[in-house]
């Protein structure tokens with residue numbers, strides 16, 4: 296089942312209308328590889344679709360998270376961010392605390408090690424999140440000079 300279908304079904308279950316604005320938001324969101332806050336996505340959409348309001352973007356992102364098409368991220372800056380769920384493809388994040396850049400990484404050794412830790416405690420991992428905070432390469436160069 297494709298993502299548009301999943302979303303359309305979910306809206307119907309909730310008794311909500313599938314508006315063209317929601318479809319635009321869905322499309323822009325799914326085709327991005329960014330970690331948008333509501334504000335950022337709203338500002339991006341506003342350029343091409345000035346009639347889409349902030350509240351609609353906010354509500355639609357919430358709905359996308361509820362039906363499993365988006366995951367909510369919180370990097371401690373008080374903003375909820377959203378990224379598209381790419382079926383089964385897990386990744387973790389490096390977060391620059393100066394410029395806000397978010398870098399994605401996948402490290403099989405870390406994944407494997409945490410399985411081993413869980414096993415040691417008879418623990419079953421359902422999901423996990425790694426966020427490493429610091430300075431990205433640009434910012435750490437800037438802070439040295």
Ligand SMILES: [Zn+2]
Nearest residue numbers: 391394431434
């Ligand atoms: Zn940075």
Ligand SMILES: [Zn+2]
Nearest residue numbers: 378386388399
């Ligand atoms: Zn990510």
